[in-house]
Amino acid sequence: MFQVDIIEQCKQNNRKAQLQLYNQYCDGMYIVAKRFLKDAADxxxxxxEAFIKAFTKLHQYKAEVTFGAWLKRIVVNKSIDFLKARKQQLVELEEVHLKVVDMPKDDKWLVEDTITLDDVKVAINELPEKYQYVVMLYLIEGYDHQEISEILDISEVASRTQLSRGKVKLQKLLTLKKNGTRS
Structure with missing residues (x-):
């Protein structure tokens, strides 16, 4: 069955199609949520909750982006809402695909080869919360500033500023690690 057909059937409240769509995306969406939340049960x-919202709002899905991207945004928003409600810290990341490697050299966003992925994870968790969200959404989830501004309900300028400041703090933390002055 084609993706479009499944979505159309889901819009008609077909439980079998909803289960099929759920099974197709649940593992990937769990990984996304787990990047934000400490507890597996959370x-x-x-x-x-994201799937419930997606199924109730499916009529709003216009296929301008893939269904997976649309659902991922719901999961990210739900995760951030959960964190805000509980005021929890971001979790250590298990799978990270940082854009750091792909950034242009003139961006002055370079880290030493001796810095490990675990060092980056620890450093991100040490950032102030407002920087953690923006850094994580931009570097790890791959959102642009317009999307981040919508997700966090901040201006694009604030997103850019917080990312810039977060990257500076992150680099300082990683430089301290490299110089051996951090434990």
Whole structure:
């Protein structure tokens, strides 16, 4: 069955199609939620809530982006809402695909080869919360500033500023690690 057909059937409240769509995306969406949340059960709850919201708002899906991208945004928003409600810190990341490697050299966003992925994870978790969200959404989730501004309900200028400041703080943390002055 084609993706479009499944979505159309889901819009008609076809439970079998909803289960099929859920099974297709639940693992990937759990990984996204787990990047934000410390507890596996919390991540599962957020994914469930995201699917409920997606199925109730499916009529708003216009296929301008893939269904997976649309659903991912719901999961990210639900995760951030959960964190805001509980005022929890961001979790250590298990799978990270940082844009750091892909950034142009003139961006002055370079880290030493001796810095490990674990060092980056620890450093991100040490950032102030307002920088953690923007850094994580931009570097790890791949959102642009317009999307981040919508997700966090801040201006694009604030997103750019917080990312810039967060990257400076992150680099300082990583430089301290490299120089051995951090434990």
């Amino acid at each position: 991540a599962e709850d957020v994914v469930q």
